[in-house]
Amino acid sequence: xxxxxxxxxxxxxxxxxxxxxxxxxxxxxxxxxxxxxxxxxxxxxxxxxxxxxxxxxxxxxxxxxxxxxxxxxxxxxxxxxxxxxxxxxxxxxxxxxxxxxxxxxxxxxxxx
Amino acid sequence: xxxxxxxxxxxxxxxxxxxxxxxxxxxxxxxxxxxxxxxxxxxxxxxxxxxxxxxxxxxxxxxxxxxxxxxxxxxxxxxxxxxxxxxxxxxxxxxxxxxxxxxxxxxxxxxxxxxxxxxxxxxxxxxxxxxxxxxxxxxxxxxxxxxxxxxxxxxxxxxxxxxxxxxxxxxxxxxxxxxxxxxxxxxxxxxxxxxxxxxxxxxxxxxxxxxxxxxxxxxxxxxxxxxxx
Numbered sequence: 001x002x003x004x005x006x007x008x009x010x011x012x013x014x015x016x017x018x019x020x021x022x023x024x025x026x027x028x029x030x031x032x033x034x035x036x037x038x039x040x041x042x043x044x045x046x047x048x049x050x051x052x053x054x055x056x057x058x059x060x061x062x063x064x065x066x067x068x069x070x071x072x073x074x075x076x077x078x079x080x081x082x083x084x085x086x087x088x089x090x091x092x093x094x095x096x097x098x099x100x101x102x103x104x105x106x107x108x109x110x111x112x
Numbered sequence: 113x114x115x116x117x118x119x120x121x122x123x124x125x126x127x128x129x130x131x132x133x134x135x136x137x138x139x140x141x142x143x144x145x146x147x148x149x150x151x152x153x154x155x156x157x158x159x160x161x162x163x164x165x166x167x168x169x170x171x172x173x174x175x176x177x178x179x180x181x182x183x184x185x186x187x188x189x190x191x192x193x194x195x196x197x198x199x200x201x202x203x204x205x206x207x208x209x210x211x212x213x214x215x216x217x218x219x220x221x222x223x224x225x226x227x228x229x230x231x232x233x234x235x236x237x238x239x240x241x242x243x244x245x246x247x248x249x250x251x252x253x254x255x256x257x258x259x260x261x262x263x264x265x266x267x268x269x270x271x272x273x274x275x276x277x278x279x280x281x282x283x284x285x286x287x288x289x290x291x292x293x294x295x296x297x298x299x300x301x302x303x304x305x306x307x308x309x310x311x312x313x314x315x316x317x318x319x320x321x322x323x324x325x326x327x328x329x330x331x332x333x334x335x336x337x338x339x340x341x
Contacts, residue, residue, distance in 0.1 A: 014118060014121065014122055014125075015122065017118065018115070018118055018119065018122060021115055021118075029113060031135075031180070031182060033137065033169075033171065033180045034171065042168075042169075043168070043169040043170075044168075044169035044182050044183065080140075081140035083137055107135065107137060107180060109113050109135075109140060110113075111113050111114075111115055111118065112113065112114050112115060
């Protein structure tokens with residue numbers, strides 16, 4: 001008597017991104033590519049955003065997702081990928097920076 | 113990212129393949145790498161292999177700029193031979209550490225869902241169950257029965273696989289006898305050296321739960337490269 005478990009959970013971020021795309025929506029993917037100091041989510045963590053601003057996943061503990069969504073909507077229009085920097089060392093980004101004092105880089109790309 | 117590439121990535125994940133998404137951060141160019149499917153010795157392949165091995169994404173400095181290597185490893189799996197008391201303590205710990213756990217024991221009074229709720233139970237002979245499980249680089253196996261009839265067939269099966277961790281419960285004396293039997297069965301000293309025995313990190317564990325902790329700690333140490341495989 002055996003059971004099988006699917007490797008892809010129901011809340012799979014990439015599955016949701018693909019699903020949105022198949023339903024005719026434009027989609028962007030954000031991925032944490034580097035962290036320094038105390039960062040809430042490790043490199044590799046992902047957030048998928050659709051053209052209406054809906055999101056699944058996370059790139060921080062909720063600290064920078066708002067700013068990432070804004071950039072993602074721009075990138076959906078332009079189609080040009082971009083690396084965003086958030087953290088204490090960037091004074092201008094402090095408004096949307098990480099309260100924990102860490103620094104993260106987030107790569108944002110459109111799903112073509 | 114191209115939708116077709118994302119579809120290929122999702123298929124690879126569903127097929128439980130170890131896959132790396134390589135993204136050139138300057139150009140946005142992307143490709144999927146399956147570094148364990150070939151012997152390629154390039155720095156990129158080695159970096160991708162290490163990222164998968166340590167379960168940690170990495171950035172590779174290529175001639176064309178930084179390349180982010182995001183990793184997609186299949187779930188970790190733990191196969192336990194022997195539905196014994198230690199197994200009852202080990203199952204929830206392993207599940208909590210995100211392992212898909214299977215408990216194998218043909219003795220139904222041991223391997224019952226009463227003793228093991230919420231876990232995959234397999235009442236076939238362990239080597240038969242392992243045949244179907246097909247242990248890979250993300251699989252750990254522990255034998256806990258002390259009974260050569262059950263433990264040995266499982267060990268003989270997994271020593272031919274790529275399982276990252278093999279551990280066998282039993283004293284130094286039991287382990288020495290096990291060595292003799294396996295060598296007689298045609299396995300080499302090198303094969304035998306893959307078995308962690310007596311099982312677990314030496315933390316002075318006495319109770320079943322403490323022994324389970326020492327086993328889980330040893331599996332973790334091997335997985336994360338802090339201890340020999």
